[in-house]
Amino acid sequence: MESSAPARIARRSLLKTGAALAGALTLGGPALAQEAAPAAADAPVPSLKGKTIAISVAGTDHFFDLKAYQAQIETVKELGGTPIGLDGGRNDKAIVSQLQTLLTQKPDAVIQTLGTLTVVDPWLKKLRQADIPVFSVDLPSTNVINTATSDNFSLGAQLALQLVSDIGGKGNIVVFNGFAGVPVCEIRYNQLRHVLKYYPEVKIVQPELRDVIPNTVQDAYAQITALLSKYPEKGSISAIWSAWDIPQLGATQALIAAGRTEILTYGVDGTPEVLALVKDPKAPAGAVAAQQPSLIGRTAVLNVARYLNGDTSLPSQTFLPAIVANKKNAADVQKQLGQV
């Protein structure tokens, strides 16, 4: 498989970087301890021959979703299984209908990638009740056997600390919080609040902004442009935070267009365009927590394969390393992720 070799190298180098960061963070300890699970990926992986695996994804319109989805489909095929590709197209009704139909279809396992928990979870539960093993990517739930995900607690805290450190521990920050129902976004947001509790001079501008899907970039651009005219004085806003990096992309472009590059932006995922902006010394993108969606997707399928071959020792979450790319290390991160 062409993507596995670079992915493995990237993981090792990220582990090293992660180890360096871990010293600075109490949260880094438990996060890295979980590395034992993906490390087992190097062991021979059982086959999925004759197995049908449903790959359900909330949508594939963004870098993370698309990479995670493609890696799952590829890995199922590589292991000799048959993938059922179910792209919800960001339409909850389609996602629920597809999950419902799986009750009739009875695949050997289901992997749900992202989605609003309150919408998706009742149907994951029904699938489990029908004795269909359910796994997930980036969707922690009591109804899944295992979630392959970045450690969003750790990366959320790291990103928040990077933000606080970059703005000198004080200032007003603008927050996009449109997807509180998506657990990984909620975790990252809560980590931001948690960190800010200890930096009382950093204030979140009220009301918080709502990021949207679709037209995320255009919408964030418009919202930030409007906000900048409300806060015209330099220094009135110090940073912009979003739980993923597509709003960050729109916000950064709006800052450049308005000449307000003193404001820094922060987000999560490591979409190539955003990582490039973080690397660009002139662009006001402060940092992005870069995830490894392909590796996350692949790991989810490997976990399914192990489970279907009798391995019942899977942890409830398999954490894959993520790293905060900032102005200093963005070029290195780009290389590690194969984005150069």
Next chain:
Amino acid sequence: MSLESSFESSLAASQALHLPRAGRQAPPPEAAASAPGLSRGALAGLLRFAGLLALLAVVAFFAVRVPSFLTPGNIGLILSQSAVLGILGLGLTLVLITGGSDVIRGGIDLSLAGTLGLAAAVFATLNQAGYGDAACVAATLATGLAVGALNALSVTWLRILPLLATLAVMNICAGLELVLTENTTVPAAAPLIDALNLAGPFDLPVIGLVLVAAWLVLAVTLRFTPVGLRAYAVGGHPEAARAAGIALNRYVAGSYIVAGLLGGVAGILSVAFLNAATSGSADMLLPVIATAFLGRMFSRRLVPSVTGTLLAAVFLGALANGFQLLHVSSYWVNGIEGALILAVVGVTSGLAQRGARP
């Protein structure tokens, strides 16, 4: 032949004589039926059932390829997955019946998907605020009725083209929905939601049964009461209806109001289906229109009919369900659906044109 269908025939014939309509590409099948020749008679016969035959062919195909397709459990799933779309389609069908089939000036309700979104938002927001099921249902249905009444006023009193009036109301609904939900997913949990998600009689989910019940009420009303006959008259041949002393505006307004009410019902079903009010109801607009127009292909005279719309909604639901059961990637399903719809519509209207040729 029932009273309703004989009236439809005379309407169709009179349209062919006096009122060639922009939206009506095919001359009415009655022209074929009245023409001499066995083959043409056979064609006309085939035409009457072309839509139905296509539906049966698709069902048979899936049933042969995937044995589980026709199990009661799966039929229940298809029904419940088609419920929201089907209910909205029924609403639009009423508007098409009284408004006539002219694409530009005829009846259309573009606000139905917006009504769905707003109604769902009202239900979920009140549910989160701690109100009981009765209050939530009352407020949601009242919202639907209010939207319907606004459409009715705009079309009959202000005399705005339905296409434009309902487009404006659609935007009002979308705006109000955003005000309520702030563009987030509003979760909802209530005894009513649990009840709607349960399996009812014949192992069919209650959500699906609501669709069947709504169809039954409308079908009976349109077929066995004077209201149905008059409604078709108002849309098909307004001058004749007016001459017969029918209050046209009352029927047109009534169709928009009932459509709005059905939008409210769809909102409740949608919250039950998703356990939340979510954004993205605007995505339903084109499927609703497709359902109501595809439904005409299931009626013998290519007129909007509630039975045709029900079949069309179930047909679309069966396609998505069947292709997934065949392990066809969802990427292919949209395209295949479009091609099949084009084929059904193409065959039906092609037959109509050939059948009508002297």
